[in-house]
Amino acid sequence: xxxxxxxxxxxxxxxxxxxxxxxxxxxxxxxxxxxxxxxxxxxxxxxxxxxxxxxxxxxxxxxxxxxxxxxxxxxxxxxxxxxxxxxxxxxxxxxxxxxxxxxxxxxxxxxxxxxxxxxxxxxxxxxxxxxxxxxxxxxxxxxxxxxxxxxxxxxxxxxxxxxxxxxxxxxxxxxxxxxxxxxxxxxxxxxxxxxxxxxxxxxxxxxxxxxxxxxxxxxxxxxxxxxxxxxxxxxxxxxxxxxxxxxxxxxxxxxxxxxxxxxxxxxxxxxxxxxxxxxxxxxxxxxxxxxxxxxxxxxxxxxxxxxxxxxxxxxxxxxxxxxxxxxxxxxxxxxxx
Amino acid sequence: xxxxxxxxxxxxxxxxxxxxxxxxxxxxxxxxxxxxxxxxxxxxxxxxxxxxxxxxxxxxxxxxxxxxxxxxxxxxxxxxxxxxxxxxxxxxxxxxxxxxxxxxxxxxxxxxxxxxxxxxxxxxxxxxxxxxxxxxxxxxxxxxxxxxxxxxxxxxxxxxxxxxxxxxxxxxxxxxxxxxxxxxxxxxxxxxxxxxxxxxxxxxxxxxxxxxxxxxxxxxxxxxxxxxxxxxxxxxxxxxxxxxxxxxxxxxxx
Numbered sequence: 039x040x041x042x043x044x045x046x047x048x049x050x051x052x053x054x055x056x057x058x059x060x061x062x063x064x065x066x067x068x069x070x071x072x073x074x075x076x077x078x079x080x081x082x083x084x085x086x087x088x089x090x091x092x093x094x095x096x097x098x099x100x101x102x103x104x105x106x107x108x109x110x111x112x113x114x115x116x117x118x119x120x121x122x123x124x125x126x127x128x129x130x131x132x133x134x135x136x137x138x139x140x141x142x143x144x145x146x147x148x149x150x151x152x153x154x155x156x157x158x159x160x161x162x163x164x165x166x167x168x169x170x171x172x173x174x175x176x177x178x179x180x181x182x183x184x185x186x187x188x189x190x191x192x193x194x195x196x197x198x199x200x201x202x203x204x205x206x207x208x209x210x211x212x213x214x215x216x217x218x219x220x221x222x223x224x225x226x227x228x229x230x231x232x233x234x235x236x237x238x239x240x241x242x243x244x245x246x247x248x249x250x251x252x253x254x255x256x257x258x259x260x261x262x263x264x265x266x267x268x269x270x271x272x273x274x275x276x277x278x279x280x281x282x283x284x285x286x287x288x289x290x291x292x293x294x295x296x297x298x299x300x301x302x303x304x305x306x307x308x309x310x311x312x313x314x315x316x317x318x319x320x321x322x323x324x325x326x327x328x329x330x331x332x333x334x335x336x337x338x339x340x341x342x343x344x345x346x347x348x349x350x351x352x353x354x355x356x357x358x359x360x361x362x363x364x365x366x367x368x369x370x371x372x373x374x375x
Numbered sequence: 376x377x378x379x380x381x382x383x384x385x386x387x388x389x390x391x392x393x394x395x396x397x398x399x400x401x402x403x404x405x406x407x408x409x410x411x412x413x414x415x416x417x418x419x420x421x422x423x424x425x426x427x428x429x430x431x432x433x434x435x436x437x438x439x440x441x442x443x444x445x446x447x448x449x450x451x452x453x454x455x456x457x458x459x460x461x462x463x464x465x466x467x468x469x470x471x472x473x474x475x476x477x478x479x480x481x482x483x484x485x486x487x488x489x490x491x492x493x494x495x496x497x498x499x500x501x502x503x504x505x506x507x508x509x510x511x512x513x514x515x516x517x518x519x520x521x522x523x524x525x526x527x528x529x530x531x532x533x534x535x536x537x538x539x540x541x542x543x544x545x546x547x548x549x550x551x552x553x554x555x556x557x558x559x560x561x562x563x564x565x566x567x568x569x570x571x572x573x574x575x576x577x578x579x580x581x582x583x584x585x586x587x588x589x590x591x592x593x594x595x596x597x598x599x600x601x602x603x604x605x606x607x608x609x610x611x612x613x614x615x616x617x618x619x620x621x622x623x624x625x626x627x628x629x
Contacts, residue, residue: 069506069622075499082503082590089594 054326054350055091062087106151109308110141111319112168113160118188119224122212122251124283125160136313136335138168142175144339148307149179156184160311163191170196173203184208186249190227192234197241208247208275209235212256214266222256239272248272253279253286280320280362307343309334315342317351320362327351376457377477377531379411380447382440383464385418393577394464398426406474408460412450414443441542441552444527448537460531463549467495467575475572476531486536486564487557489525490572491624499583500590508618509593510576512568516615519623522566523616524557529574536564550596570624 066083070076113135116126145155155176162169162185169185176183182205189209200207211231212222219228238246250256250263260276267274279286308316314330321327331351332342342348379401385391394413401411411429417437424431432450434443444461451459458480462468469475472490479488489512494501504510512525530553532540540560546552557566578593580586617623 065617066507069620071506072502075502078499079503079506082500083507085591086507086594089591089598093595093598 058091059084059087105153105305106148107154107156107306108145108148108152109156109158109306109319110172111159111308111310112141112157112162112165113311115164116159116161116188117164117190117225118161118227120188120284121222121224121255122253122279122284122286124285127283129160130311134312136311138165138171140313140335141168141309142171144309144334145172145175145179145181147339149181152179152181154182154184156186158186161188161191163187163196166191166193166196170199170203173200173205176205177203182206186210188223188227189231189234189238190225192238194237194241197238201241201245204245206245206247207238207242208249209238210249210251211235211263212250213259214262215259218259235272236270239270244273246272247275249275249277251279251286252276252289254289255286257289277365280365282319307339315339317348317355318362320360321351323360323362324351324354324358326354376409376455377406377460377473377480378447378451378454378456378458379408379460379462379473380444380451381411381413381462381464382416382443382447383413383418384416384437384440385420385422385464387420389579390418390464391420391422394422394424397462397464397466397468398424398429400468400470400472402426402428403470404468404473405471406477408473409456410451410454412447413464414447416440416443438544439547439552440527440549441546442544445541445544448541452534452538456534458531458533459537461527462530462574463528463576465577465579466492466528467577469573469575472572472574475569479567479569479572480531480533483567484565485521485567487525487530487532487560487566488569488572489522489531489566490529490568490574491570491619491621492526492529493573493575493621495575495577496580498580498586500580500586501578503590504578506620506622508620511619511624512566513616513618514568514623516617519617522557522568523561524554525566525568527553527556528576529572532560536560539563548596548599550599568619568624568626570626 063080063083067076067080070079111125113130114125115129116123119126145152155172157169157172173183173185183203184206185200186208187210189211192209197207209231213219214232216226216228219231220226235248248263248267250260252260256279264274279288306318308319308321310316310330313333313335315332315334316327316330318324318327321330326347331345331348334342381394381397383390383394385394398411398413401408408428411426413424413429413431415431415433416439417434430450432446434446448459458477460473460476476488476490479485492510494505510526510528512529513523515521515523527542540556542552542556546555560566578586578589580589
């Protein structure tokens with residue numbers, strides 16, 4: 039499927055509809071042996087196509103296969119100024135930050151379809167109470183929660199409560215050298231972060247992980263980080279660098295082969311701090327997805343996901359071949375109930 | 376050790392005729408079924424079956440074809456069935472249908488199997504369904520080595536697979552529940568295609584002129600289930616597939 043520009047946010051273009059129609063009709067016509075029946079059969083096929091395209095059916099219920107991941111960018115605000123990331127440069131205003139109850143309603147509505155909830159940012163621990171509220175709600179529905187943090191704002195009180203809920207916490211660090219740390223993070227928080235890593239390991243055990251971003255700037259530090267994690271028996275995850283407004287560079291040594299798999303981001307339901315819903319935080323690469331699919335503060339999440347454009351975007355993601363498909367959130371991993 | 380499950384909801388005399396016609400074709404199988412269950416989903420019409428080999432189970436409350444099939448699966452598993460096959464009351468089996476379906480499951484690693492479905496009638500709509508592959512399975516592209524899904528009217532599963540993957544009883548009608556089952560089943564097993572296992576499905580079109588409404592109703596019913604499927608299978612639903620018809624039906628030789 040080609041990437042086709044939209045005319046309006048919620049409506050695919052005429053070209054898009056035409057392409058869809060021709061994509062159905064052309065292979066069908068090849069199947070017709072009785073040429074005298076060509077026209078009536080094409081008419082019938084067009085009717086079938088129209089029914090599937092235009093006939094509106096009520097949403098009867100939410101069916102429960104746990105195939106989706108709900109990713110909540112709880113805030114764009116951050117206590118650090120990492121060079122690898124530019125999200126902190128555009129913090130949301132207070133009026134653009136939805137109340138936690140709206141997200142919780144969304145989680146409750148979707149829970150039958152979720153195998154995982156991920157909280158990211160910005161720095162999620164600027165909203166510790168909200169993170170714990172989400173953690174409690176996720177546990178009620180037996181859904182795994184992963185919180186990704188820079189680790190600086192962790193406290194024993196938070197860890198104690200978080201550990202009881204048996205969720206996963208990920209701290210993102212890219213170096214163990216204090217001087218480089220300041221370059222990477224923009225703040226002298228090395229000592230505090232390392233102290234909190236040890237604290238997190240103590241409270242969370244195997245539910246604690248460290249994540250590093252592989253870029254040309256951090257590549258020399260990755261082996262040292264690996265060894266550090268091995269020594270402390272902490273699971274270490276490496277993510278390739280992606281441009282989210284940062285100023286780092288993709289490492290040449292990274293050389294990730296383009297694997298023959300489709301981007302799995304269409305399993306994801308991503309929520310921005312203001313409640314905007316997208317299928318992928320990198321959605322602006324897809325013209326049809328330049329605008330969010332909806333906003334959970336204004337519409338029901340199911341209504342948003344059942345919009346025609348939502349399924350159109352999912353279709354396009356099937357053939358997405360952007361580098362971001364290598365990120366862990368976009369690699370196919372489906373958990374069934 | 377293959378068991379046949381036929382869910383049915385009998386509303387008219389035509390449905391009764393269809394069911395009797397199907398059971399005659401079941402009787403004429405070259406390889407007989409260990410057991411044949413006709414699960415009546417609380418039909419409004421009273422009727423009697425004159426086939427001694429049939430275990431006729433009448434449900435007290437209408438629960439949809441998924442529930443009826445699950446009741447059949449439970450019974451078959453309780454009697455140590457090895458292979459569980461499914462068809463619908465408006466089908467007619469080829470005399471070697473059971474032999475081909477069961478042999479396929481016996482000799483291959485596939486967890487489930489689908490056969491080749493032809494239209495029984497001779498109207499334009501029947502011809503349309505034949506070349507459209509409306510009630511045939513879909514090849515999983517690009518390799519065409521396994522099926523993306525197979526409609527439950529010409530379908531079979533190994534007992535261990537059926538034990539793990541039941542039909543979802545929340546599907547109220549005969550639309551979407553088979554697609555849903557296949558999508559879940561494919562997370563662990565593969566569905567093979569056996570073109571030799573033929574059956575004919577009677578869509579019930581009386582003529583090309585009078586059948587139009589029925590044609591529209593059929594696709595509206597299928598579409599009505601798709602919203603439900605979109606919600607549950609946002610990932611797998613968009614795997615590329617191609618409906619099977621006589622022009623692309625072949626047995627992938629593993």
